[in-house]
Amino acid sequence: MTGDVWSFSENAAVASEVALAAEGLAPAVQGGPVVVEVGRARDGVRGGGERLVLQGCPQDGPAEALAECISRAAKSLGPAIILVGATREGREVAARLAVKLDVGCLPEASRISSDGKTVSAERSVYAGRVSATLTSPLPCVVTVRPGSFAKSTGATGTVRNYDAGTPEVRVRRLGSSRRETGSVDLKSAKVIVSAGRGVKRKEDLPMLEGLASEMKGALGCSRPLSSDLGWLSEEHHIGLTGVVVKPDLYLAVGISGQLQHIAGMKDSKVVAAVNTDRDAPIFQASDYGIVGDLYQVVPALRKALSARH
Amino acid sequence: MNVAVCVKHAVDEGELRFDPAGRPLIEGAAGKMGAFDKNAVEAALRVRSEVGGEVVGVTVGGADARKSLKEALAMGADRGVHVLDEPHLLNPSRTSALLAASLREAGQFDLVLCAEGSSDTYSGLVPPMVAERLGYAYVGYARKLGVTASEVRAERSLEESIESVASPLPAVISVVSEANEPRYPTLIQIMQASKKPVAEVRAQDLLSAGGTHSVTIGSMFAHSTDRKRIFLEGTTDEAAAKLVDALRKEGVISV
Ligand SMILES: Cc1cc2nc3c(=O)[nH]c(=O)nc-3n(C[C@H](O)[C@H](O)[C@H](O)COP(=O)(O)OP(=O)(O)OC[C@H]3O[C@@H](n4cnc5c(N)ncnc54)[C@H](O)[C@@H]3O)c2cc1C
Ligand SMILES: Nc1ncnc2c1ncn2[C@@H]1O[C@H](COP(=O)(O)O)[C@@H](O)[C@H]1O
Numbered sequence: 001m002t003g004d005v006w007s008f009s010e011n012a013a014v015a016s017e018v019a020l021a022a023e024g025l026a027p028a029v030q031g032g033p034v035v036v037e038v039g040r041a042r043d044g045v046r047g048g049g050e051r052l053v054l055q056g057c058p059q060d061g062p063a064e065a066l067a068e069c070i071s072r073a074a075k076s077l078g079p080a081i082i083l084v085g086a087t088r089e090g091r092e093v094a095a096r097l098a099v100k101l102d103v104g105c106l107p108e109a110s111r112i113s114s115d116g117k118t119v120s121a122e123r124s125v126y127a128g129r130v131s132a133t134l135t136s137p138l139p140c141v142v143t144v145r146p147g148s149f150a151k152s153t154g155a156t157g158t159v160r161n162y163d164a165g166t167p168e169v170r171v172r173r174l175g176s177s178r179r180e181t182g183s184v185d186l187k188s189a190k191v192i193v194s195a196g197r198g199v200k201r202k203e204d205l206p207m208l209e210g211l212a213s214e215m216k217g218a219l220g221c222s223r224p225l226s227s228d229l230g231w232l233s234e235e236h237h238i239g240l241t242g243v244v245v246k247p248d249l250y251l252a253v254g255i256s257g258q259l260q261h262i263a264g265m266k267d268s269k270v271v272a273a274v275n276t277d278r279d280a281p282i283f284q285a286s287d288y289g290i291v292g293d294l295y296q297v298v299p300a301l302r303k304a305l306s307a308r309h
Numbered sequence: 310m311n312v313a314v315c316v317k318h319a320v321d322e323g324e325l326r327f328d329p330a331g332r333p334l335i336e337g338a339a340g341k342m343g344a345f346d347k348n349a350v351e352a353a354l355r356v357r358s359e360v361g362g363e364v365v366g367v368t369v370g371g372a373d374a375r376k377s378l379k380e381a382l383a384m385g386a387d388r389g390v391h392v393l394d395e396p397h398l399l400n401p402s403r404t405s406a407l408l409a410a411s412l413r414e415a416g417q418f419d420l421v422l423c424a425e426g427s428s429d430t431y432s433g434l435v436p437p438m439v440a441e442r443l444g445y446a447y448v449g450y451a452r453k454l455g456v457t458a459s460e461v462r463a464e465r466s467l468e469e470s471i472e473s474v475a476s477p478l479p480a481v482i483s484v485v486s487e488a489n490e491p492r493y494p495t496l497i498q499i500m501q502a503s504k505k506p507v508a509e510v511r512a513q514d515l516l517s518a519g520g521t522h523s524v525t526i527g528s529m530f531a532h533s534t535d536r537k538r539i540f541l542e543g544t545t546d547e548a549a550a551k552l553v554d555a556l557r558k559e560g561v562i563s564v
Contacts, residue, residue: 011468063437064447088433088450088467095437098402104522105402107432120527125399125430127322130333133527134399140522143434170446174462174473183469191562215562227466228487234468240431249561259322266534270561272552278540287537288555290548300549305564307550 001117001138003080004031006052008070008093010061012044013151014085018144019047020152021083021112028114029080029138033154036073036082038066041159048154052077054164062171063089067096069164074101077162079139081119083112086143094143104136110148110244114138128240128263147187147244179233184218186238191217191249194238194265197224198254198275198294202231208253211298214305220245222255239264254294257282274298310362310456313412314353314422315439316346316381318374319429320397331531335397342377345424345484347384347491352484353422354385354492356456363387365415369407371396375507383494383502390415394512399430400524403516405438410515412443415508420461421481425450433483440481448476449483 007022009015015035022033026049033049035041039059041051057069070093074082084094086108098105109121120135121142186192193212195205205219212219219236226237238245240260250268254275255261262285265271272288273280274297283289290297324339353364366381368374369392378389392407412418421443423436433449440447452471453464465472466485494502541551556562 063449067441086433088465091433092437092447092449095401095405095434096441098434098522099405099438099441102522104400104524105434105438106524107401107430107434124532125529126320126325126333127428129322129325129532130529131532132399132529135525135527136522143432171448171474171476174475176470176472178470215564227485234466241426249556249559266532270556270559271536272556283538283540285534285536287539287559288552289538289540290552291540292545292548296545297549300545301553303546304550304553305562 001080002030003078003139004034004050005029005081005083006034006036006074006079007047007083008036009085009087010066010089010093011085011087012042014087014090014146015042015045016047016151017146017149018083018085019045019154020149021144023048023152023154025081025112025114028116030116031080034079036070038069041156046154047152048157050157051159053159053161055161056164056166061089062169062173063092064096064171065167065169067093067100068167071097071100072164073162081114081139082141083144084141086145091143094141098141101139101141103139103141105141105143106134106136107143108145109142110145112142112144124263127259128266129259145244183233183235186218186220186236186243186245189218189245189247191215191251192220192245192247193217193251193253194220194222194255195225195253196222196255199225202229205231207298211302214302215249217247217249222261252282252286253298255282256280257285310356310360310419310458311365311416312353312356312362312420312422313365313367313415313418314349314381314386315408315435316350316366316368316377317343317427318368318370318377318396319343319427322429327531331533333529333531335529340373340376342380343424343428345426345428345486346377348484348486348488349422349424350381350384350386351489351491352454355489356420356454360456360458365390367408367411367415368392369394369404369512378507379502380494382505383499384492385498388505389507391507391509392512392515393509398524399526400521401432401434401438403521405435405442406521407512407515408435408439409442411510412439414510419478420456421445421479423481423483425483425485436481436483443479443481446476446480448474448480451482451484452488454482454484454488
């Protein structure tokens with residue numbers, strides 16, 4: 001079938017990545033890439049091709065409303081493929097869209113291709129141990145793993161407004177608070193120092209942050225530090241349920257190296273690890289390892305970095 | 310309050326074996342209850358202890374999936390529904406259609422609890438698809454829940470923010486792992502679980518009107534990255550200096 005390839009994310013940075021995926025895919029279905037925007041076109045969103053601006057819908061969601069608006073437009077305009085950034089909100093948008101449009105859905109794609117009749121998406125499964133290619137007939141909704149595509153630099157084409165009406169919303173937002181622990185852009189960091197449960201107290205994180213900044217890098221963490229302990233925001237959380245990173249250097253400090261964590265950093269160029277346990281699985285996934293207490297090794301690393309050579 | 314909880318019998322990622330060509334041996338692979346699904350069961354049990362009612366565990370999977378259902382019953386669910394389907398289909402449309410259809414048959418539910426994602430094929434799509442199919446409200450990634458007779462309040466854990474919401478019932482809720490600490494069933498509870506009722510339904514009987522959108526699995530292969538696995542030995546200072554040296558030689562740090 002032929003048709004356009006739509007891309008959508010409520011997150012502006014992810015929207016530009018998904019737009020690039022749509023640009024790559026559009027020729028295969030003999031359509032154009034279309035960046036779908038809700039309420040108004042955002043300045044920060046890049047992407048070649050048409051801007052489809054859905055009027056009527058509340059700009060900042062919730063997902064329930066976004067999905068309804070996009071599905072109304074899709075029912076009348078008939079895109080071949082709809083790509084949605086696989087953020088926490090985006091997954092709900094995609095899931096609802098696929099059901100509303102009664103089309104298939106391929107999740108967590110890191111690569112996407114089409115032969116004009118079907119769409120194929122590569123994703124990782126079984127805690128990142130396996131890479132699988134899944135195929136579904138067109139039309140289809142695909143959720144795209146953030147970080148898998150670069151950001152589009154494409155120029156905006158024609159803007160097309162579509163009145164999608166104002167949908168009913170059941171879930172009421174009572175309030176929202178930004179996470180206190182700040183944000184970080186790990187996807188563009190060349191060096192990542194990543195903290196795990198081996199770090200005993202939140203107050204010890206500045207020591208690792210110091211090491212990271214001396215290496216011109218950023219601080220990341222394992223899931224327990226962000227999700228369970230709340231020491232760092234979810235944007236620092238690396239792995240299956242967090243972000244996927246591919247820095248030049250990934251230095252895991254006090255991280256055991258469970259499969260779900262490895263899933264998020266295994267494509268790093270060089271991996272190094274510091275851990276007290278010589279048998280920790282992280283050493284199997286590392287190029288360089290130091291068996292030792294991070295409270296001694298980290299200061300020693302900082303000293304070695306500052307030494308003249 | 311009638312609560313359903315969706316538990317998946319997931320492939321045990323740690324036990325997965327591969328053939329010499331690097332293809333995973335999915336058929337016959339060991340399984341276990343999805344790690345986060347235990348948090349969903351725990352959340353369901355806590356709702357029951359606060360407002361009363363029944364907890365029904367539901368699973369879609371092969372014959373083996375009965376094990377995870379039994380585990381939910383051992384943790385405290387009152388009864389189970391097992392939708393017998395081909396295992397490992399990697400198709401959230403089908404799974405959610407089967408869950409929604411079996412929930413419609415199994416009773417009137419006020420709450421359907423799920424986990425944020427399944428531990429083997431994490432996609433986070435099944436719970437919102439179930440909500441959309443049933444016409445229920447949906448609250449994803451809940452880390453705190455408060456339920457009254459008419460509504461549920463939740464704190465959602467999003468990437469950049471914590472959002473509090475109120476939702477009418479019935480609702481589908483997905484929980485994150487920090488929502489609670491799942492209980493361990495006692496030996497007696499495990500023994501008693503086999504006496505609890507489990508209804509078995511065949512997938513083809515639920516979806517007789519036609520299938521769901523097909524997903525075919527083209528290829529599967531093991532990820533492998535070769536690493537050097539060099540331990541840097543010596544005193545702490547020596548090892549640290551060696552590491553910094555090695556990283557400079559690799560050209561991955563510019564200091
Ligand atoms: C479905 C699912 C998805 C998940 N997704 C993710 C994910 O995306 N990202 C993620 O990170 N996790 C994820 N997890 C959790 C994952 O399985 C592990 O539980 C988690 O990664 C462990 O974090 P950790 O290595 O920091 O802690 P631990 O496993 O507790 O390891 C701590 C390590 O620190 C070492 N240590 C202790 N003291 C010191 C010291 N003084 N100096 C040096 N080393 C020390 C210990 O030897 C140990 O190896 C997921 C789990 C599930 C079930
Ligand atoms: N086969 C299944 N049987 C029962 N519940 C499931 C099944 N698959 C997914 N779920 C539920 O949906 C959640 C999210 O799964 P997923 O969309 O696969 O990430 C799981 O944690 C379960 O609560």
